[in-house]
Amino acid sequence: MSNNKAPKSVTLHDVAREAGVSLITASRALGNPGMVSEKTIARVRKAVEATGYFPNLMAGGLKSRKSLMIAALVPNIAVAQFLPTVKALTDALDAAGYQLILGQTGYDHAREEALLNTMISRRPDGIVVTGLIHSQVSRDRLRRAGIPVVETWDLSDRPVDMAVGFSHVKVGSAVAGFFLNQGRRRVGIATGDDQRAAVRREGFIATVGHDVPTAVVPAPSSLELGRRALARLLEQDPKIEAIFCSSDQLAQGVMVEAQSRGLRMPEDLAICGFGDADFAAHMNPPLTTVQVDGAAIGAMAAKLLLDRCNGATIAEPVVDVGFRIVERGTT
Amino acid sequence: MSNNKAPKSVTLHDVAREAGVSLITASRALGNPGMVSEKTIARVRKAVEATGYFPNLMAGGLKSRKSLMIAALVPNIAVAQFLPTVKALTDALDAAGYQLILGQTGYDHAREEALLNTMISRRPDGIVVTGLIHSQVSRDRLRRAGIPVVETWDLSDRPVDMAVGFSHVKVGSAVAGFFLNQGRRRVGIATGDDQRAAVRREGFIATVGHDVPTAVVPAPSSLELGRRALARLLEQDPKIEAIFCSSDQLAQGVMVEAQSRGLRMPEDLAICGFGDADFAAHMNPPLTTVQVDGAAIGAMAAKLLLDRCNGATIAEPVVDVGFRIVERGTT
DNA sequence: CTGTTAGCGCCTTCAA
DNA sequence: TTGAAGGCGCTAACAG
Numbered sequence: 001m002s003n004n005k006a007p008k009s010v011t012l013h014d015v016a017r018e019a020g021v022s023l024i025t026a027s028r029a030l031g032n033p034g035m036v037s038e039k040t041i042a043r044v045r046k047a048v049e050a051t052g053y054f055p056n057l058m059a060g061g062l063k064s065r066k067s068l069m070i071a072a073l074v075p076n077i078a079v080a081q082f083l084p085t086v087k088a089l090t091d092a093l094d095a096a097g098y099q100l101i102l103g104q105t106g107y108d109h110a111r112e113e114a115l116l117n118t119m120i121s122r123r124p125d126g127i128v129v130t131g132l133i134h135s136q137v138s139r140d141r142l143r144r145a146g147i148p149v150v151e152t153w154d155l156s157d158r159p160v161d162m163a164v165g166f167s168h169v170k171v172g173s174a175v176a177g178f179f180l181n182q183g184r185r186r187v188g189i190a191t192g193d194d195q196r197a198a199v200r201r202e203g204f205i206a207t208v209g210h211d212v213p214t215a216v217v218p219a220p221s222s223l224e225l226g227r228r229a230l231a232r233l234l235e236q237d238p239k240i241e242a243i244f245c246s247s248d249q250l251a252q253g254v255m256v257e258a259q260s261r262g263l264r265m266p267e268d269l270a271i272c273g274f275g276d277a278d279f280a281a282h283m284n285p286p287l288t289t290v291q292v293d294g295a296a297i298g299a300m301a302a303k304l305l306l307d308r309c310n311g312a313t314i315a316e317p318v319v320d321v322g323f324r325i326v327e328r329g330t331t
Numbered sequence: 332m333s334n335n336k337a338p339k340s341v342t343l344h345d346v347a348r349e350a351g352v353s354l355i356t357a358s359r360a361l362g363n364p365g366m367v368s369e370k371t372i373a374r375v376r377k378a379v380e381a382t383g384y385f386p387n388l389m390a391g392g393l394k395s396r397k398s399l400m401i402a403a404l405v406p407n408i409a410v411a412q413f414l415p416t417v418k419a420l421t422d423a424l425d426a427a428g429y430q431l432i433l434g435q436t437g438y439d440h441a442r443e444e445a446l447l448n449t450m451i452s453r454r455p456d457g458i459v460v461t462g463l464i465h466s467q468v469s470r471d472r473l474r475r476a477g478i479p480v481v482e483t484w485d486l487s488d489r490p491v492d493m494a495v496g497f498s499h500v501k502v503g504s505a506v507a508g509f510f511l512n513q514g515r516r517r518v519g520i521a522t523g524d525d526q527r528a529a530v531r532r533e534g535f536i537a538t539v540g541h542d543v544p545t546a547v548v549p550a551p552s553s554l555e556l557g558r559r560a561l562a563r564l565l566e567q568d569p570k571i572e573a574i575f576c577s578s579d580q581l582a583q584g585v586m587v588e589a590q591s592r593g594l595r596m597p598e599d600l601a602i603c604g605f606g607d608a609d610f611a612a613h614m615n616p617p618l619t620t621v622q623v624d625g626a627a628i629g630a631m632a633a634k635l636l637l638d639r640c641n642g643a644t645i646a647e648p649v650v651d652v653g654f655r656i657v658e659r660g661t662t
Numbered sequence: 663c664t665g666t667t668a669g670c671g672c673c674t675t676c677a678a
Numbered sequence: 679t680t681g682a683a684g685g686c687g688c689t690a691a692c693a694g
Contacts, residue, residue: 009476009687011686011687011688012687012688012689013687013688021664021665022664022665022666023665023666023687023688023689024664024665024666024688024689024690025663025664025665027688027689028663028664028689031688031689032689035663035664036663036664037663037664040663040664052472052475054448054451054452054476055452055687055688056393056452056454056686056687056688057452057453057454057688058389058392058393058398058453058454058686058687058688059393059670059686059687059688059689060687060688060689061389061670061688062387062389062390062393062670062671062672062686062687062688062689063669063670063687063688063689063690064670064688064689064690065670067389069432076418077408077414077417077418077421078414078415078418080411083408083409083414084409086408087407087408087409087435090408090433090434090435091435094434094435094446097449099432099433099434099449099450099453100432100433101400101430101431101432101433102421102430102431102432102433103421103425103430104418104421104422104425115425117385118428118430119430120385121385121386121387121388122388122389122430123387123388123389141383144383145340145385222609223609223610223613224609224613249609252610252613253613256613278553278554278555278580279554279583279610282554282555282558282583282584282587340671342670342671342672343671343672344671344672352680352681353680353681353682354671354672354673354681354682355672355673355674355680355681355682356679356680356681358672358673359673359679359680362672362673366679366680367679367680368679368680371679371680386671386672387670387671387672389670389671389672390670390671390672390673390686391671391672391673392672392686393670393671393672393673393686393687393688394671394672394673394674394685394686395672395673395674395686396686
């Protein structure tokens with residue numbers, strides 16, 4: 001009688017029998033309809049309905065060596081900054097029948113390496129990381145595994161494989177130049193503690209020509225942390241004239257704190273954010289900020305990966321999407 | 332000579348040979364160390380290093396019927412609302428060795444059904460959806476497939492399987508009661524066009540006792556859309572006294588527009604948002620809003636799923652996490 | 663256009 | 679504690 005095994009799931013074998021064709025014909029009818037006659041396809045389709053069959057992508061992927069999955073590593077999904085990228089990526093992949101597996105590195109290099117190992121074990125058809133991959137071991141491993149990789153939000157002379165981003169040094173430099181042009185010399189920085197923000201700071205300082213007051217706050221940045229950052233900067237230089245913030249959230253906090261201290265913007269204090277969050281244009285005064293097209297980064301990363309999956313050779317494996325300073329009321 | 336095949340990847344077979352043990356012993360040394368002697372484990376570990384072996388979870392999962400993946404369906408990853416949930420979910424799953432596969436339904440029922448089918452084909456060990464699953468076909472399918480499912484951000488008398496959320500009807504009702512208590516009768520609603528917001532609106536109207544002016548905006552809601560929503564509400568009732576917004580982003584826009592029209596809050600106009608975004612407490616005036624613990628929802632969903640994966644029986648398959656109105660300066 | 667054969671890489675079952 | 683055999687569900691490769 002019926003023993004207590006798990007209710008054996010319907011397989012392609014059952015479908016084939018129901019349709020009165022061989023296993024492989026059923027397989028082709030579903031995955032490669034061009035090779036099968038209309039009539040057979042119809043029979044198989046009907047058999048699928050009748051049996052309630054669902055393909056098993058694990059089994060298929062094992063043989064075909066295609067998982068139809070792309071792994072994405074972000075520092076922290078809750079950082080609004082990367083959302084448009086993840087969204088654009090997911091949208092583009094979905095449209096091509098691929099799904100995204102998500103991993104959070106928490107800005108932690110060891111965690112990143114561990115996560116990368118896990119992801120490799122899943123045999124994704126591609127990997128997207130935010131920022132450059134830090135561990136040399138991981139870099140080598142990925143190259144050897146031959147998995148297409150896109151490093152995003154940053155540029156590198158020697159990416160693991162492909163890269164889509166912009167130069168953070170140039171961003172810092174551009175903002176510093178912008179402040180200096182306005183005649184503001186007493187400048188400072190409120191920044192998150194991540195690698196890319198640190199590089200922007202380096203570019204900023206290089207252009208200013210000397211070190212500047214800096215308040216570093218832990219990720220993820222928030223309005224609250226911005227308020228405290230301004231307090232700390234004013235301790236370092238009570239007459240500070242301009243502040244470059246590593247995110248608009250932080251800038252928002254700096255502005256709130258500045259207003260509560262009676263500082264006028266831009267007269268007493270100029271502020272430049274980073275990211276052009278949707279609220280930036282609607283603040284009072286509207287926030288000057290650095291705009292980066294995060295969605296374009298995600299879309300381009302998806303395109304590179306999908307092209308590669310389709311066997312294309314990528315002519316330009318490193319794509320610079322650039323940035324621009326959007327001048328508004330705070331400068 | 333070396334033919335042109337893909338560089339055959341290292342398998343457990345190679346590790347076993349290198350270690351001088353059988354295939355299955357190598358397998359156990361890695362996945363079930365309790366069954367193997369210390370010495371053998373060490374030998375296998377060394378062989379793993381030497382060969383550069385990476386397990387193939389697709390192959391392992393095929394036999395063991397465990398994918399160590401959880402599928403998560405959200406309407407739109409860019410909606411800040413669900414971020415804490417996705418983050419808490421990812422964190423909890425990561426810690427248990429599971430990864431998240433992400434899908435975006437775009438608030439579209441057909442898309443949701445298609446995505447669910449795709450996900451089923453991946454044989455995830457669990458599925459988390461935002462909101463209730465709409466398609467009856469999908470509901471039946473999931474039950475039959477026997478995949479653990481958690482429906483979140485909503486509650487249901489008869490969930491597909493498990494549910495973690497709160498009552499949107501009660502939220503609408505509570506906010507309406509709150510406004511009425513303040514003596515405000517000319518009330519209205521600015522809302523996104525999603526299902527849950529619609530239910531909150533129903534609760535609101537039921538308590539008010541009659542239909543109210545309503546401005547519906549498409550997802551995802553934004554500050555910009557909030558501004559337009561207020562304009563539309565003022566056309567419907569120039570003397571409107573209180574507005575319930577379906578998100579804090581929308582509320583923010585309503586406030587900006589109100590200020591630009593010279594309306595004072597809360598004297599001329601009361602506003603209540605939804606979600607308690609991080610900026611809500613820092614607006615001017617601070618925004619009254621409905622607070623829901625999205626992270627708790629994600630954490631609880633992960634717990635239910637992981638418990639189930641570990642064979643536990645869930646005593647309470649429906650968890651109400653509740654909500655509360657946070658009174659601030661706009662009411 | 664259809665079918666047969668032979669695995670993909672690993673783990674479960676049974677035996678030693 | 680270790681091993682041998684068999685198969686998870688599917689699809690390339692090669693016939694017909």
